[in-house]
Amino acid sequence: MSRRHDLDDLLTLMAVLRDPEQGCPWDLRQDWDSIVPHTLEEAYEVADAIERRAWEELPGELGDLLFQVVYYARFGDEEGRFDFGDVVHVLTEKMLRRHPHVFPDGTLASRRPPGVSAEEVETAQVHSRWESLKAEERAERALAEPAARREPAAASVLDDVPRTLPALSRAAKLSKRAARVGFDWPDARGVIAKIREELDEVEEALAAGDREHAAEEVGDLLFAVTNLARTLKADPEQCLRATNAKFERRFRHLEAALIAEGLALEEAGLDLMERHWQAAKAAEHSAADSTPPFSSPATAGATPGDSGP
Numbered sequence: 001m002s003r004r005h006d007l008d009d010l011l012t013l014m015a016v017l018r019d020p021e022q023g024c025p026w027d028l029r030q031d032w033d034s035i036v037p038h039t040l041e042e043a044y045e046v047a048d049a050i051e052r053r054a055w056e057e058l059p060g061e062l063g064d065l066l067f068q069v070v071y072y073a074r075f076g077d078e079e080g081r082f083d084f085g086d087v088v089h090v091l092t093e094k095m096l097r098r099h100p101h102v103f104p105d106g107t108l109a110s111r112r113p114p115g116v117s118a119e120e121v122e123t124a125q126v127h128s129r130w131e132s133l134k135a136e137e138r139a140e141r142a143l144a145e146p147a148a149r150r151e152p153a154a155a156s157v158l159d160d161v162p163r164t165l166p167a168l169s170r171a172a173k174l175s176k177r178a179a180r181v182g183f184d185w186p187d188a189r190g191v192i193a194k195i196r197e198e199l200d201e202v203e204e205a206l207a208a209g210d211r212e213h214a215a216e217e218v219g220d221l222l223f224a225v226t227n228l229a230r231t232l233k234a235d236p237e238q239c240l241r242a243t244n245a246k247f248e249r250r251f252r253h254l255e256a257a258l259i260a261e262g263l264a265l266e267e268a269g270l271d272l273m274e275r276h277w278q279a280a281k282a283a284e285h286s287a288a289d290s291t292p293p294f295s296s297p298a299t300a301g302a303t304p305g306d307s308g309p
Contacts, residue, residue: 010067011084014074032075039068040164051241098133157181168236171226179230191228198224246284253280 017027042065049057073084096103103110139155157177161170178184185191198221205214229236257276258268265273 010070011073014067014070018074018078030071032072035068035071035075036164039065042068047238047241051238051245094137166237168222168226168240171223172230172236175223175227175230185227185231188228188231191224191231195221195224195228249284250277250280253277253283 016022017024020028042061046058046061046065049055049061069087070084073082073087076086077083092108096106096108100106102112104112135155135157157180158174161173161177163170165173175184185194198217202214202217202221205211205217226236229239254273254276255265257279258265258273263272
């Protein structure tokens with residue numbers, strides 16, 4: 001039986017793939033920008049495997065995502081900027097610095113005093129410290145950035161929210177950052193009132209025949225709905241993914257029912273399609289009533305935005 005491959009093997013594999021003489025032509029053509037779409041795709045495939053509870057697929061999907069990191073590290077190594085070891089070092093140092101309640105001396109060997117459990121660590125203090133450390137890191141990055149590239153504006157709590165995030169995820173992260181400094185509704189009722197207000201404005205724009213303004217108001221409406229998901233401690237991206245899956249299941253049921261009746265979709269008419277849609281919905285509810293409850297990935301309490309406490 002051959003030995004299990006380790007991280008050194010993976011780094012060697014990437015080095016050979018990128019070797020100008022012996023490497024793979026496709027891998028040799030890749031650069032920083034060309035790999036980004038693959039990175040985003042692999043991250044979504046990890047999320048999809050988790051949502052489907054496809055545990056047997058997850059190691060492969062996580063490996064594909066890790067391979068993206070190895071790619072970027074190789075690019076950095078080839079250009080003399082950094083290597084995979086630097087990535088690991090910087091990450092470990094950052095996590096040690098952000099978890100003084102776990103590693104009090106800032107080293108992997110240090111621990112909390114005996115008898116102090118995780119539950120006894122004051123959550124508010126941990127969260128406050130985490131945010132303070134992140135603010136310090138953002139300020140350090142700003143100072144390290146070449147003067148020609150620095151933003152003229154003062155540091156903002158919204159700094160470093162990636163612009164490449166999906167719009168729903170970025171909206172959730174922006175509103176979460178603002179909420180942490182008090183710019184938020186006191187409860188979900190305030191958000192629901194805002195949603196109604198934005199929906200009214202969409203209707204007003206449509207009534208005036210101003211489709212461009214209506215589209216702008218739809219954006220405001222989506223942002224408000226994203227805030228409602230955040231208030232409920234649900235990830236809006238996962239909520240919508242779950243609804244997409246639900247819509248697809250029901251529509252496929254509708255299609256199958258029409259095929260069984262010998263009808264094409266274009267011939268069925270809205271009334272018949274709606275009847276089969278409601279049948280699919282009723283069948284799902286019936287199945288759910290006979291299944292033990294479980295925690296949905298979209299509402300399991302994981303809030304969007306920054307990782308960590």
